Amino acid sequence: xxxxxxxxxxxxxxxxxxxxxxxxxxxxxxxxxxxxxxxxxxxxxxxxxxxxxxxxxxxxxxxxxxxxxxxxxxxxxxxxxxxxxxxxxxxxxxxxxxxxxxxxxxxxxxxxxxxxxxxxxxxxxxxxxxxxxxxxxxxxxxxxxxxxxxxxxxxxxxxxxxxxxxxxxxxxxxxxxxxxxxxxxxxxxxxxxxxxxxxxxxxxxxxxxxxxxxxxxxxxxxxxxxxxxxxxxxxxxxxxxxxxxxxxxxxxxxxxxxxxxxxxxxxxxxxxxxxxxxxxxxxxxxxxxxxxxxxxxxxxxxxxxxxxxxxxxxxxxxxxxxxxxxxxxxxxxxxxxxxxxxxxxxxxxxxxxxxxxxxxxxxxxxxxxxxxxxxxxxxxxxxxxxxxxxxxxxxxxxxxxxxxxxxxxxxxxxxxxxxxxxxxxxxxxxxxxxxxxxxxxxxxxxxxxxxxxxxxxxxxxxxxxxxxxxxxxxxxxxxxxxxxxxxxxxxxxx
Amino acid sequence: xxxxxxxxxxxxxxxxxxxxxxxxxxxxxxxxxxxxxxxxxxxxxxxxxxxxxxxxxxxxxxxxxxxxxxxxxxxxxxxxxxxxxxxxxxxxxxxxxxxxxxxxxxxxxxxxxxxxxxxxxxxxxxxxxxxxxxxxxxxxxxxxxxxxxxxxxxxxxxxxxxxxxxxxxxxxxxxxxxxxxxxxxxxxxxxxxxxxxxxxxxxxxxxxxxxxxxxxxxxxxxxxxxxxxxxxxxxxxxxxxxxxxxxxxxxxxxxxxxxxxxxxxxxxxxxxxxxxxxxxxxxxxxxxxxxxxxxxxxxxxxxxxxxxxxxxxxx
Ligand SMILES: Nc1ncnc2c1ncn2[C@@H]1O[C@H](COP(=O)(O)OP(=O)(O)OP(=O)(O)O)[C@@H](O)[C@H]1O
Ligand SMILES: [Mg+2]
Numbered sequence: 069x070x071x072x073x074x075x076x077x078x079x080x081x082x083x084x085x086x087x088x089x090x091x092x093x094x095x096x097x098x099x100x101x102x103x104x105x106x107x108x109x110x111x112x113x114x115x116x117x118x119x120x121x122x123x124x125x126x127x128x129x130x131x132x133x134x135x136x137x138x139x140x141x142x143x144x145x146x147x148x149x150x151x152x153x154x155x156x157x158x159x160x161x162x163x164x165x166x167x168x169x170x171x172x173x174x175x176x177x178x179x180x181x182x183x184x185x186x187x188x189x190x191x192x193x194x195x196x197x198x199x200x201x202x203x204x205x206x207x208x209x210x211x212x213x214x215x216x217x218x219x220x221x222x223x224x225x226x227x228x229x230x231x232x233x234x235x236x237x238x239x240x241x242x243x244x245x246x247x248x249x250x251x252x253x254x255x256x257x258x259x260x261x262x263x264x265x266x267x268x269x270x271x272x273x274x275x276x277x278x279x280x281x282x283x284x285x286x287x288x289x290x291x292x293x294x295x296x297x298x299x300x301x302x303x304x305x306x307x308x309x310x311x312x313x314x315x316x317x318x319x320x321x322x323x324x325x326x327x328x329x330x331x332x333x334x335x336x337x338x339x340x341x342x343x344x345x346x347x348x349x350x351x352x353x354x355x356x357x358x359x360x361x362x363x364x365x366x367x368x369x370x371x372x373x374x375x376x377x378x379x380x381x382x383x384x385x386x387x388x389x390x391x392x393x394x395x396x397x398x399x400x401x402x403x404x405x406x407x408x409x410x411x412x413x414x415x416x417x418x419x420x421x422x423x424x425x426x427x428x429x430x431x432x433x434x435x436x437x438x439x440x441x442x443x444x445x446x447x448x449x450x451x452x453x454x455x456x457x458x459x460x461x462x463x464x465x466x467x468x469x470x471x472x473x474x475x476x477x478x479x480x481x482x483x484x485x486x487x488x489x490x491x492x493x494x495x496x497x498x499x500x501x502x503x504x505x506x507x508x509x510x511x512x513x514x515x516x517x518x519x520x521x522x523x524x525x526x527x528x529x530x531x532x533x534x535x536x537x538x539x540x541x542x543x544x545x546x547x548x549x550x551x552x553x554x555x556x557x558x559x560x561x562x
Numbered sequence: 563x564x565x566x567x568x569x570x571x572x573x574x575x576x577x578x579x580x581x582x583x584x585x586x587x588x589x590x591x592x593x594x595x596x597x598x599x600x601x602x603x604x605x606x607x608x609x610x611x612x613x614x615x616x617x618x619x620x621x622x623x624x625x626x627x628x629x630x631x632x633x634x635x636x637x638x639x640x641x642x643x644x645x646x647x648x649x650x651x652x653x654x655x656x657x658x659x660x661x662x663x664x665x666x667x668x669x670x671x672x673x674x675x676x677x678x679x680x681x682x683x684x685x686x687x688x689x690x691x692x693x694x695x696x697x698x699x700x701x702x703x704x705x706x707x708x709x710x711x712x713x714x715x716x717x718x719x720x721x722x723x724x725x726x727x728x729x730x731x732x733x734x735x736x737x738x739x740x741x742x743x744x745x746x747x748x749x750x751x752x753x754x755x756x757x758x759x760x761x762x763x764x765x766x767x768x769x770x771x772x773x774x775x776x777x778x779x780x781x782x783x784x785x786x787x788x789x790x791x792x793x794x795x796x797x798x799x800x801x802x803x804x805x806x807x808x809x810x811x812x813x814x815x816x817x818x819x820x821x822x823x824x825x826x827x828x829x830x831x832x833x834x835x836x837x838x839x840x841x842x843x844x845x846x847x848x849x850x851x852x853x854x855x856x857x858x859x860x861x862x863x864x865x866x867x868x869x870x871x872x873x874x875x876x877x
Contacts, residue, residue, distance in 0.1 A: 083570060369764055393766025407764050410757035412824040421754055422765040424747040431745040456567070474765065 070133055072097045072261050073118070073230060078127030080113055082461065085452055087113040089285040090127070095230065100252060100262040102272045102293065105282030106305055106493045107465025108451040111265050112153075114282075115232050119144040119151055131230075148229030150222040152236050156405075158206055158218055165189035165202035168221045192220050197247055199356055211239045211402050212355035212519070223251060231255060232263040235464065237271060238490045239402070241355050241519040249275045267465070267493050268520075269298045281305055306495045313494070314526035315501050317546050318508040320346030321529065324380060325513025326397075326482050328366060331375030335361030336537035338375070343482075343515055348508045350528030351517040352553060358537035359517040360402045363484040367399040368392045379482060393422055398480035400471055402487050408471035409459045416441035416455035419473045426477070444473035448499065464491040472500065482513045489523060501527050521550050535560035574818030575830035577869050581862075582837045589844040596847055603726050607718070607794070609839035610728040611636075611787045615806060616813040616831045617739045618669075618783030623814050624743070625776045626756040626823025627683040631672060632784050632810055633803035634694030639665045639788030641698045644798035648708040662785040668694060669781020673774030691807070695800075702800045709797050717793035728790045735786065740828040752776060756823030812859065813838055816866045837862070 073095035080088040087110045095101050103111050116122040118129060120138025128135050131147060138144040141151070158167050165186045166173075174184040189202035198216040206214055219236060222228070231252075237245040245268075252262055252275055264276055272279060273293055280290040281304040288304050302310045325345040330338050336358035343349040351359050364370045366377055368386035377384055384395045392399070401407035409418055419441045420427055427433045427440070441455035448469040450462070459470055468491050475483060485504065489497045504527060508514045518524050524531055525548050533541040533556040540560030543552060569576060589596040615632050622629045639661045646657035668690065675686040702708070720727045743749035751772045754762035763769055784803075791802055817834035819826025841862070842855045 083566065367764075389764050390766045390768055399764065401764055406758075407760050410754050410761050410824065412757040413753060417750065417753070421750070421762070421767070424750060428747050431741075432747065432750065434745075458571075 069096055071095055072132060074128075074130045074133075075114070075118070076128045076130075078114070078117060078129070079125045080110075080117060080122060081125055084454070086285050088117065088124075091282075091285070091287050093280060093287065094290070095261050095263060096278075097261055098256055098259045099277040100256055100264055100275050102276040102279045103263055103265045103282065104269070104272070104279060104301060104305055107469075107491075107496060108463040109282040109305075110285040111282055112234055112463060115151065115153075115234055115263070115265070118232065119149055145225075148227045149232065150225050150228050150230070151232045151234070152218055152222055153234050156214060156218055158214060158221070160206045163203050163205055164193070164200050164209075164217050167206060167217055168192065168224055170221065172225075189220075192224060196220060196223075196251060210356060210360060212241070212244065215239045216244070219248065219251070223255070228255070228260055230261050230263070232265075234265045235267065235491055236264075237266060237268055239355075239487065239519070242521060244355055245271065267491060267497075269301055269494060270522075272301065273298070283307060302494050305493065310495060310498065313498060315498065315505050317527065317529055318346060318348050318505045320509045320511065322346045322511065324378075326366075326515070327378040329376045329378070331362075331365065331372055331377065333361060333365040333370055333372040336365070336534070339539055340375075341532055341539065341542065343513045345511050345513050346508055347513070347529045348504060348527050349513075349515045350524040350531035351515060351534060352519065352521055352524045352531060353534035353540075353557060355519060356536075357534040359519070359534055360486050361537075362534070363399060363486050363515065363517050364401070366392075367397060367484055369399065369401075393478070395482075396478070396480045397482040397484070398422070398475040398478050399484045400475050400486055400488055402490075404464075404468050404471050404490070408474075409467060411458070411460040413459060414456050415445070415450070415459050415462070415470050415473075418459050418470050419444055419455070419477055422474050423477045423479075440477055441473070444476055447476075447503070448473055449496065465493055465496065468492055469496065469500075472503075476503070476507075480512065483507060483515070485514070485516045485518075487518055487520075488516060489518075489520070497523075521553050524548075524553065525550055533557055533560060572818060572827075572830070574816075574866065574869075575827070575833055578816050578818065578830065578833045578837055578866055581866070582833055582840065585837065585840055585844065589840070589847070592844070593847045596844065601843070601847075603729065605836070605839050605843045606729040606732070607726055608843060609835045610732040611790055612806070612809045612813055612838065613732050613832060613835035614735050614783050614787040614790070615780075615810040616817075616835050617735055617828060618780030619810040619814050620817075620819055620826060620828055620831045621739065621743070621752060621776050622683075622780045623811075623819050623821060624756045624823060624826045625752045625773065626759070627676065627773070627776060628687065628811070628821075629669075629672065629777065629780045630684065630687040630807045631668070631690035631694055632780065633806035634691045634698065635665050635668055635781055635784035636788040636791060636803035636806060637698045637800065638668060638694050639785040640792045640798045640802050641702045641800060643789075643792065644708040644710065645701050647710070648798075654711055654714050658789060661788070662782070665785040665788065666778055666781045669784070670774055670778040672781070673777030676777070677770045677773045695804075698800050702798060704800055710792060715793050715796055717789060719793075728794075731786065731790070735783070736828055736832055743828060748772060748775065753824055756825070758824070809838065809859075812863045816863060 071094035075093040078088050078091045105111050117124045120140050120143050168189050169185050174181045186202040193200055200209055200213050276293045278290060279293050279296055281288045322345040324342045326343040329340050332338055339362055353359055365372050366386055368388045368391060372386055377386055416437050420437050427436045445453055445455050450466050450469045459467060489500055492500060504514055529546055531543045531548055532539050533553060541556035595601055619629060642661035642664055643658040646652040646660060647654045672687050672690050675681050676683050717727055722730045751767045754767060755769060755772055813834035814831050815821060816837060817830025819830060838859055841858060845855050
């Protein structure tokens, strides 16, 4: 069968990096095609070349057998290509409905038909079981809900032929991801082809027909999904086998490191727990359960309305991130682009941003800064390996590693990780888990908030399950399984 | 750092520097007077006021702010020191010091209103521009004839190591500002706030202190520029500094500092200010109607930014 989309011998060079090296890629009509590879392998770059967001250096792209050359996302949109980018493309100050219909508002007598728009949006939100109101302003919503809005915005398009999804599930829970797969299957039945990029490999077999793996800008293989096991895929991605997905759990548990008592704030209520030094404490639950709100409030990034926070015997009521940092509490935030990175600064400058006191004597020791950054670059294997690169030029997963490096540099005693492995490839995930466990074993208090239940089971010694802003279960034990957690979530429902 | 990267990341200041060299070469051919030491010093003195204000403006713009009140703040320094010394017979050094302190405080007030009053920088400093000018007119009663003592004029005419003092002072300020931006925590925080305020806040940076300080520094630069202005003119015209905010912003933008913050450097501003001074000096020398000057400067700003943006859109 003639492919719908045909990419031939495409190259793209960035300063110092050959991001795509003579890449061929075919997308058949009505197939869901997974595009996999390590962080920095070139997946997002290929997407941006297909949509015309980047210009290709050489090679051709054809749709329905005709060579096309898009000069920007507007062209590719006309041609029926829809993209859900790894980074959001929403307007945060507009409402959900306005975002969904952005650029294509329903009109009546030359004016925007607000009523029709909000009704259509409400219908869409309901059909896809998204928990938001058409008139909600985006800034008031969590990352996952925004992600769903982003998806709805593209699904709402009428001429959609090719849908490209760059890590659409990285901020969704399993349940929401399943809803998303439902949409994808429906689209496939309607003849839409899908390119699906993800680092959550267990998803691939659920919805993909074929799998293409990239490594270092080159295509390694394209194969039917049912011929491949997750282990095969991992081996192709990394070029080597991955023996273990999780490191051994932390064995050290000591004195209380962080005590939260009756803490309340916007999004959660009356939360109490004790996290011990040496322990990795997990917080999980559905999206909208209040996990991010809770950790951000502990860190002082949001205002609390009641309750106290103690570190051992010291009261450290959350006032501001500045006082948290001074008390050696760190937060790896949920959204790397909006909360984690100053994209225009170099990676080294981002890494030392929370630790400027360490390199000022009293003038900034730039050599020392480079040394600290290079050290972290090596442990976390950030690519490309030059810390003087601007953060904006890194691939999504590598940017996440830079944010992580920032907090590793801080020497925190309490570390709050909110979705620490979002967008990180399988190989690098192991390193990050190992790092988290190591931090705990060194006597720090580590809290991991994640909607990936498997990861919680894989590294946590104890897990708090949240639902609707309350803790509904406190599950101890290293042998926790996904089923235990799911059961706790649904028990909390009543 | 590779040459390649330096070029890539500093396209705009490099375009400005190349234009500067081009204009200098051109003017050298057009007029033999142009490349004399005398004229060079003239240009330097002319540039110094705009440059020193531009340094403060650079800091403010990197932090994603803007200061429209610089011209009024400059006039404030001049009038306060004139009124205190000429009308009230205060010692000139003391009078000037008081004027500088007041001007810095006005800058700090800008920052406080922006940070704590949540007023956009554009609006807050627009307000200060009006209020500052009003205060100047009030205290000087619109009287331009107050003249400073002879000794004061040394600031404009004197030399240190053979270099005219205004140029000397500019060089010191350039070095201090550049060093501050690159080698201090404060400088780093300025870039971080301008690039992504939320990420900076979540990294524990003291946003209010940094923001207020940037406007205070800008006020200080205006005060220094005001002193040079007063010494050059020898009097305190209440209209001093009208329109200077546009010149300062132009120098900063031509020099490649991003108007939306997070990016830029002092060297670019130096090139920007020199380019503007050379062009207006050159147009003077070759007898072009002065009204043309502002047209030319306006075109250059748009052209410089256009060049750099067209190139960087082509990824
Ligand atoms: N605008 C850019 N400027 C310079 N280099 C870039 C730019 N965009 C991407 N790169 C580089 O190109 C390579 C491929 O990046 P790309 O974003 O395609 O990776 P990816 O496969 O999507 O990775 P991830 O899984 O981490 O999202 C990386 O080495 C990255 O640093
Ligand atoms: Mg990517």
